[in-house]
Structures are given as structure tokens and as C-alpha cells.
Amino acid sequence: xxxxxxxxxxxxxxxxxxxxxxxxxxxxxxxxxxxxxxxxxxxxxxxxxxxxxxxxxxxxxxxxxxxxxxxxxxxxxxxxxxxxxxxxxxxxxxxxxxxxxxxxxxxxxxxxxxxxxxxxxxxxxxxxxxxxxxxxxxxxxxxxxxxxxxxxxxxxxxxxxxxxxxxxxxxxxxxxxxxxxxxxxxxxxxxxxxxxxxxxxxxxxxxxxxxxxxxxxxxxxxxxxxxxxxxxxxxxxxxxxxxxxxxxx
Numbered sequence: 001x002x003x004x005x006x007x008x009x010x011x012x013x014x015x016x017x018x019x020x021x022x023x024x025x026x027x028x029x030x031x032x033x034x035x036x037x038x039x040x041x042x043x044x045x046x047x048x049x050x051x052x053x054x055x056x057x058x059x060x061x062x063x064x065x066x067x068x069x070x071x072x073x074x075x076x077x078x079x080x081x082x083x084x085x086x087x088x089x090x091x092x093x094x095x096x097x098x099x100x101x102x103x104x105x106x107x108x109x110x111x112x113x114x115x116x117x118x119x120x121x122x123x124x125x126x127x128x129x130x131x132x133x134x135x136x137x138x139x140x141x142x143x144x145x146x147x148x149x150x151x152x153x154x155x156x157x158x159x160x161x162x163x164x165x166x167x168x169x170x171x172x173x174x175x176x177x178x179x180x181x182x183x184x185x186x187x188x189x190x191x192x193x194x195x196x197x198x199x200x201x202x203x204x205x206x207x208x209x210x211x212x213x214x215x216x217x218x219x220x221x222x223x224x225x226x227x228x229x230x231x232x233x234x235x236x237x238x239x240x241x242x243x244x245x246x247x248x249x
Contacts, residue, residue, distance in 0.1 A: 001013045001015060001033055001034070001035065002033065002034050003027075003032070003033050004031065005030055005031050005032075011031075012041065012042075012043060013043070014041060014043040014044075014048060026069075026070065029068055029069075029070040035053055038050070106198075107195070107197060107218075108219055108220070108223075110219040111217065111218060111219060111223075115174075115217045120175055120176065120177050132159075133159055133160060133163060134212070134244070137160060137163075137210065137212060137242065138160075138163050140210070140242050141160065141164040141167065144164065144167050144207065144208055144240075145207070146167070147166070147167065148167040148168070148207040148208055149167070149168050149170075149205065149206050149207050149208075150167050150168065150169045150170070150206060150207065150208045150209070150210065151170050151172070151199075151201065151206045151208075151209045151210070151231075151234060151235075152169055152170070152171040152210050152211070152212075153172055153196050153209060153210070153211040153214060153227075153230075153231055154172070154173055154174070154212065154214030155171030155172060155178075155179075155182060155191060156173055156175075156178050156181075156182070156212075157178055157181040157182050157185065158171050158181070158182030158183075158186070158189050158191060160210065160212070161186075161189045161191070162185075162186060162188075167208075168190075169189075169190065170190045170201075171189060171190065171191040171192075172191070172192060172193070172196070172199065172201075173193065173194070174193065174194070175193070176193055179192065179193050196211070196227045196230060197218075197223065197226050197227055197230065198230065199230045199231075199233075199234060201234045202234070203233050203234060204233075204234070204235070204236050204237065205234055205235075205236065206234050206235050206236065206239060207235075207236060207239050207240075208235065208239055208240045208241070208242070209231045209234060209239070209240075209241045209242070210241075210242045211227075211231060211241075211242070211243045212242075212243075213244055213245065213246070214227070214243075214245075215227050215228065215243060215245045216245040231243070
């Protein structure tokens, strides 16, 4: 396991197969943890080759204000990450209050509360655990003609933006903090914050568009259709669009 605190102190621990680690105190609240992207670990001077490993994180929602001793990573104390202060809002009026309102083309309170706010808060940890690209998506990007212009709608921490250096990619995401994670990976990435339901991009410009694990976050059929319509709007006639979703029901 790879651990990092807000001061960029790093600790790597080797866990025996079949072991279980339970975090408490500072280890739980003040350190980000992940399974680092590498094939060999160096622990206490010894090289240990990787085998399959799984990390499960369980979270509990606190209804009252947290007063823990680690405000830098605390969701309720660290107000600099609050979505309302970032200027992200759902739709207005009664339509926004109706979860899954058919015919809506702007996000409802459902998305605001359970998607936008959540990803703003968990962005650093989420990024730490999302570094391995899916093979089918890498294969798709590598199959595109050299010089293709590609949009990654909902790019998250940008893990696909540098997969094929022979194409030009632009990444958008609704989360300020996830875009920040992408820029930490590389200042060369072309990324900006944008709403997938209303992309500030010209029509018929991109040779290809990808959107990975994004559309299923919308709470109604009309919003999912709107998101797909925006991708089709910005892609050229004859271009390709790759969309991955889960939780089909």
C-alpha cells in the first residue's frame, strides 16, 4: 500500500497475502492511500513482485459538523472544496427539485448532491485509485488515425489523455478538483471545467469523442440523452463516439 500525507510524506507498506488492514486515527483521516502503479515494490530494501491485490474503501456520511484534528482533508471543515463556492449549481426552480424530471436538459439536485458535491470532496483519493487504463479504451485510442482531434468528456484525472501521443486530446470534467488532479499529472494536458450537458465546444469539430463512466451518473433518461446528444453534436459527420457506462438498470 502507498500512503501520502498533505505534506507529501510518503510511506510504502507491504501487506502479506490474505491480510486485512483497518485504519484509525491519523492513518485514516490524514493520509491518502492507494495501490501504486508499478510491477515491483521495494520495501525495506527488498524487491517484491506484484500479484493481484484489491483495495476496498468504506465510507460513512456524517450529518453533523466534523471537528477532527485533520481539517486539511476533512470534507466538512475544508470549505475551499465546497461545491457551492465553486459556482456549480443544479437546475433552478421546480424542475431541479424533481429527481429524474423527464424533459430536463440541466442537472437536477440529484446530480448536484450525489455526484458533483461527492466528486469535489473525494477527488484526491479517487484520483489516487484511478490510474490503470481500461485495455479496450487504450486499444480504441491507439486505433485512431495520427493527428486526430479527440474529446474526453468527463475525463476525471485525465488518465486517458496521454495514452496515444499521436492524437490531440482535450479533456473536460464538471469537477474542479479532478481537473486539478489531471493538471498535476501533466501541465501539457488540455483540460477545463465544463458541463457535459452543455459543452462549450464548437459543433462538428472532433474526429472522435470518448466518455468513460460518466453518463450513468445522470438521474433521468432525458439527461442521459442530452449528454449523448452533446457528444454527437461536437463530433464530425462520420466520426466515432465511444461511451462506457454501468448500472444499466
